[in-house]
Amino acid sequence: TPTPTPRPIRYRVDIQFDTATNRLPDERGHTVPVRVTDEETNKPLPNVRVSYSTSFGSFDYSGTGPGYGEALTDDTGTAVRTVYANRPGTASLRAWIDMDGDRTWDAGEPTDTAAKGWIATGPYIVASTHSVLPLDWISVSLYDHPPSGNPHRLLWCRTSITGGISSAVLMTGINVDASTWDALDLAVQIPLDSAGYYRLESHTDSGTCGNAATRVAYSADLYVRPVRPDLTVASLNLPPRIPVQNVFTVTAVISNITPGLTGEIFDVDFYITPLTQPPPAPGQLGLVKQWIAGIGPYGSTVITAQLWLPAEGQYRISARVDTTNYVEEDNEENNINSVIVSAGCFYPETYTTGWFNPSANTGNFSSPTNAYADGGGAASVSVSSGSTQRHQFYGYGISVPTTATIRGIEVRLDWWVSSTSGSGSMGAQLSWNNGSSWTSSQADTTLSTSERTVILGGPSDTWGRTWTVSELANFRVRVSAYNGASSSRTFYLDWAPVRITYSLTQTICRAPEPPPWGEGEIKPPGLRECSELLQVGGFEGNPQRIFTYWHAGDVGAYQQTGYLQHSGAFSMRLHASLGSYPACQPFNPYLYQTVQIPTEVYTLTHLVVSGWQAVAGSLTDCSYRGIPDADDVLYLQLRDSNGNPITAPVAIVNGGVVTETWEPFSVDFTERGVDVSTLAGQNVRVYFYGTHDNDYYGTFFYLDDLSCSVCTYWPIPDPVPGTASIGGLVRTLIGGVPQYLTGVDVWAYRQGGEVLHTRTIHDGTYHFYNIPPGTYTVYAAAWVSGQLRWGTATVTVVADERNYGVDLLLQQ
Numbered sequence: 089t090p091t092p093t094p095r096p097i098r099y100r101v102d103i104q105f106d107t108a109t110n111r112l113p114d115e116r117g118h119t120v121p122v123r124v125t126d127e128e129t130n131k132p133l134p135n136v137r138v139s140y141s142t143s144f145g146s147f148d149y150s151g152t153g154p155g156y157g158e159a160l161t162d163d164t165g166t167a168v169r170t171v172y173a174n175r176p177g178t179a180s181l182r183a184w185i186d187m188d189g190d191r192t193w194d195a196g197e198p199t200d201t202a203a204k205g206w207i208a209t210g211p212y213i214v215a216s217t218h219s220v221l222p223l224d225w226i227s228v229s230l231y232d233h234p235p236s237g238n239p240h241r242l243l244w245c246r247t248s249i250t251g252g253i254s255s256a257v258l259m260t261g262i263n264v265d266a267s268t269w270d271a272l273d274l275a276v277q278i279p280l281d282s283a284g285y286y287r288l289e290s291h292t293d294s295g296t297c298g299n300a301a302t303r304v305a306y307s308a309d310l311y312v313r314p315v316r317p318d319l320t321v322a323s324l325n326l327p328p329r330i331p332v333q334n335v336f337t338v339t340a341v342i343s344n345i346t347p348g349l350t351g352e353i354f355d356v357d358f359y360i361t362p363l364t365q366p367p368p369a370p371g372q373l374g375l376v377k378q379w380i381a382g383i384g385p386y387g388s389t390v391i392t393a394q395l396w397l398p399a400e401g402q403y404r405i406s407a408r409v410d411t412t413n414y415v416e417e418d419n420e421e422n423n424i425n426s427v428i429v430s431a432g433c434f435y436p437e438t439y440t441t442g443w444f445n446p447s448a449n450t451g452n453f454s455s456p457t458n459a460y461a462d463g464g465g466a467a468s469v470s471v472s473s474g475s476t477q478r479h480q481f482y483g484y485g486i487s488v489p490t491t492a493t494i495r496g497i498e499v500r501l502d503w504w505v506s507s508t509s510g511s512g513s514m515g516a517q518l519s520w521n522n523g524s525s526w527t528s529s530q531a532d533t534t535l536s537t538s539e540r541t542v543i544l545g546g547p548s549d550t551w552g553r554t555w556t557v558s559e560l561a562n563f564r565v566r567v568s569a570y571n572g573a574s575s576s577r578t579f580y581l582d583w584a585p586v587r588i589t590y591s592l593t594q595t596i597c598r599a600p601e602p603p604p605w606g607e608g609e610i611k612p613p614g615l616r617e618c619s620e621l622l623q624v625g626g627f628e629g630n631p632q633r634i635f636t637y638w639h640a641g642d643v644g645a646y647q648q649t650g651y652l653q654h655s656g657a658f659s660m661r662l663h664a665s666l667g668s669y670p671a672c673q674p675f676n677p678y679l680y681q682t683v684q685i686p687t688e689v690y691t692l693t694h695l696v697v698s699g700w701q702a703v704a705g706s707l708t709d710c711s712y713r714g715i716p717d718a719d720d721v722l723y724l725q726l727r728d729s730n731g732n733p734i735t736a737p738v739a740i741v742n743g744g745v746v747t748e749t750w751e752p753f754s755v756d757f758t759e760r761g762v763d764v765s766t767l768a769g770q771n772v773r774v775y776f777y778g779t780h781d782n783d784y785y786g787t788f789f790y791l792d793d794l795s796c797s798v799c800t801y802w803p804i805p806d807p808v809p810g811t812a813s814i815g816g817l818v819r820t821l822i823g824g825v826p827q828y829l830t831g832v833d834v835w836a837y838r839q840g841g842e843v844l845h846t847r848t849i850h851d852g853t854y855h856f857y858n859i860p861p862g863t864y865t866v867y868a869a870a871w872v873s874g875q876l877r878w879g880t881a882t883v884t885v886v887a888d889e890r891n892y893g894v895d896l897l898l899q900q
Contacts, residue, residue, distance in 0.1 A: 098126065098127040098198075099125075099126070099185045099198035100124065100126070100198065101122060101138070101185060101198045102124075103120060103122050103181065103183050104121040104123060107202065108204050108205070110173075110205070112308065114308070116151070116173060117171070119168055119169070120168065120171055120181060120202070122161075122167045123165050124161050124166075132161070132163070132164050132165025133165050134162060134164075134165060135161060136165070136167070137186070138184070139157075139158055140169050140181070140183050141181070142155040142171050142179045142180070143181075145173035146171070147170065149218060150172070151172040151174035151217060151219075167183075171204060174217070175208075176206050180203060181204055183199065183201075210232060211233045211290070213289075214229045215288060217310075219310070219313060220278045221278065222252075222278055222279065223278060225278075226275075226276060226278065228242060228276050230242075230270060230272075230304075230305070232270070233270070234264075234269060237292040237304055238262075238264060239261045239262055240262040241259065241290070241291050241293075241294070242258045243288070243289045243291060243295075243296070243297050244282070245289050245297035245298065245306075246282075246297075248284035248286075250284060251284020252282040253281045258276040262290075280347060281385075283312050286310050286312060287307050288306065288307040289305070290303070290306075291303050315346055316348045316416050317346055318348070318417055318418065318422070319342065319410050319423060320343050320345055320409065320422045321340055321342060321343075321407045321409050321425035322341040324405065324406075324407050324427045325339040325341075326339075326427060331397075331431070331597040331598065332398070332399060332400055332597055334396070334597055334598050335394050336395060337392055337395075338392065338405060339391070340392075342380060342391060343383070344383040344386060345386065348385065349382075352839070354380055354382075354410045354839075355377055355378065355409075356378045356408070356410075357374025357375075357408050357411045358374045358376040358393045358405070360375055360397065360403055360405055361406070362402070363403065366876075367426060370420070372408075372869065374406075374407075374408065376393045377411075378391050381840070394604040396603040397431040399431070400432045401430070401431060402429070402431075404428055405426065405429055407424070407426075408424040435593070436593055437592050437594045438589065439492075439589070441587055441588045441589075444585055444587070445461055445583075445585050446459070446482060446483055446584060447483035448481070449481045450479070451477075451480050451567075453468065453581065454469060455467050459583055459584045460583075462582065462583045466582040468579065469569055469579050470577070471512075471579055472571065473576060475570075478567065478569075479566070480564050482565070484565075486561075486563060488588055490557050491592060491593075492590035492592055495547065495590055495591050496545060496547040496548045496588075496589040497545050497549065497555070497588055497589075498547070498587040499516045499545055500543050500584070500587070501532065501542050501583075502539055502581070503532075504537055505578065505579050506537065506580075508535040508537060509574075510571075511533070512535055512577075512579075513531040513568075514567065514569050514579060514581070515529045515544070515568045515570070516529065516565050517529045517530075517565070517566045518551050518565060519565075520559040522564060527553060529568060530545060531544070539580075560588070567581060610846060610847050611800075612802065612846045612847055612848075612849050612855065613802055613857055614802065614804050615801075615850060616800070616802075616849070617800045617850075619797060619798050620797050621798065622774065623681065624637055625699065625793060625795055626655060626656050626658075626792060627648055627656075627791075629658075638680070639682075640662075640678065644663070645662065645676060646663065646679060647660075651790075652792075654750045654792035654793050659790050660791045662677035662679060662722065662777075662791070663708065663778070664720040664721075664722070664778035664786060665780055666708060666780070667710060668710060669709045672710035674780055675780065676778075676780075677778040677789075678777040679776045681796075683771070683772055683796055685764065686768070687769045689768050689800065690764075690800055691763055692800060692801065692803065693764040693798055694799050694800075695757045695758055695798050696755065696756045696796070696798075697754070697774055698754035698755070698795050699792065699794035701750070701790060702750045702789075702790040703746055703747060703790075704748045704790065705787065706787060707788065710784065711784055711785065712784050712786075716787075717783070718743060719780075719783070721739050721741075721779050722740045722741050722776065722789040723737040724737065724775070726757060726762070727772070727775045728771075729772070729773065734767075735757055738755050738760070740753050741753070741789065743785075743786075750790075764798060776791065807858065807888070810887050811857075811860065811861070812859055812860070812862075813856060813857045813890045814836065814856050816853065816881075816892060816893055817852050817895045818868050818870075818896045819852065819895070820870070820899070830852055832868050834846050834847065834848060834854040834866065835866070837864065838860070838863055839863070848868075854868070863882065863884040864882070864883055865880060865882055866880065866882070866883060877898035879899060880896070
């Protein structure tokens, strides 16, 4: 049976009143209930979107803005919106079903209308808006206030139980008009520390909030919207030159650019990243963390941090405010500021000398010594049409440091001509070898009959060549006067000094200093650090290679063999037996390898020799085969490089049971009284040997997969009453599989507290033991495949709680 097509719903929209009047200020808002039903069945229709419009006031608490609103009907088919007005007036209300969604009522759309009015009698106050922010300016008008009460004062009075300031005086000395009894459009500012609901009160004399005896009128409540702060790193200030491996200070100005309050403590992190790496990610922990105990509205504070750069190059130094999001902000994009710096030890400092005067000359000018100084006469030369006259000046006595680099040379010419007709110029060339060679010419072509000053060259102009300081001793200036006019004229030169700009390389680095964040080696509690000292402990491979490391004896008393093996193809056999006919000499088997004890060992370091052994009967001609002999013993001993005993021999096994079965052994020499720290850096023999009582019952001892390790087990502290501990496993995805990571840096910090630092140990776990109770942010970061991966968690621990389940998964 086909499903019948449902009939279309015919909506009936009814505003639940036709007209209504409210009295200001107490009835500023009026609810507008609208019921929507099925016109045919009269059943209520839920979940219908109803559109509202008003010609006066607003559906926003402010009483201003667009006169449009929406609401969904409930189970009774009723939708409700509140319309607000700030002053007396009448609103034409409409409710409708907006079938085409254009927010405009169109003919044919189900609708209903009503009228809503607001009146005020007696003295009243009108505010331009009733939804404000601290420091907003609004317009306030006083109506129908008797002039006999002049001057009036306008007060700001909190009506909510909690909030910001309780009261404030907005304006005094208000005189209403004697004829209208009004004072219109008074511009007032919302006090800074306002929060919650307030009303305006007008008073006579020195009345205070709530004083009915002096109060003339009051307004409806104004709502001061909560303002979130907006924290920024306004500036990041560093030294102009940054040394390498020296501590330097950076200053950051942290600002709150809104009237929002930041009463809580928040953090500021400082970062150093090479330019080849991306900028710090949001939430990433910095090298240095500082704390700020809040910033007031539009306030600023200055913090400093000590930083350190490891090598020459370019770096990005950044500061991020509120890294851990302690403060709720609408805009967190401006929480970071960065500066690009270059680090190095050597920087050029530029200097400029004064003017050097010549003291000698040669050439065609008359009275040339007049050009030795400024004023006191001038050198001169008559130049015929189309000709050039030259004159050399030298003996300048230029003095600059011998290590200087010449950056620029300037020549000053104070000169003029007798006539400005036609063209002409006065120029100069420079010589570095007493006039044998000259640079290209630079010239001034502006003619004047009165003295003019021109400077040829410049602080960064070396006249087309590289100068050495020694060449300045042979320095000369050749001045040229060219006449391009049709007749002769005279050129005058009052002064021809020179000035040098040079640089010296300055060293700004002090002796290398450690970084201020204490980047020492970390030995976390619970860490097991082990080093294997033996080579080819499994005796696999070429015998020549095996006996490069191992030493064995005596002749015929040992054998690299494949008869028995724990793993691989070979083991080592020691013959504690008699030899072969006819001599049947007793063997004295031994096997040792010389190892070097690491320098970083401690009293708590353990030296352990371990491996696998098997016992078999002797196969030599002079022994009864396969018969046990408990008198035959395999020993282990530590000896110095000369073969002298360091420890007493330790019996590993005897020949009393012949099974040819592999059994493990392990000897911890530290537990036997050896202080490994006394052997740091020394060569030690790991010495195995077998004994035999010279009878015909011999034993073959087999050894395989030998190990000599030094392991340091960093102790875990005992719990301290009243403290807490946190820890967990740090992993990352490698090939899509979570894998734990060792040596990963992990930090933990609580708001306003010390930043704790550790690293994951051999099993990928981290721990912070015996820390103060509180809420901690735990952060871990590691570079994996050239990418920084990081993870964070927040955990709260109470006194005597040990939470070791705070795991972290590092991701990009």
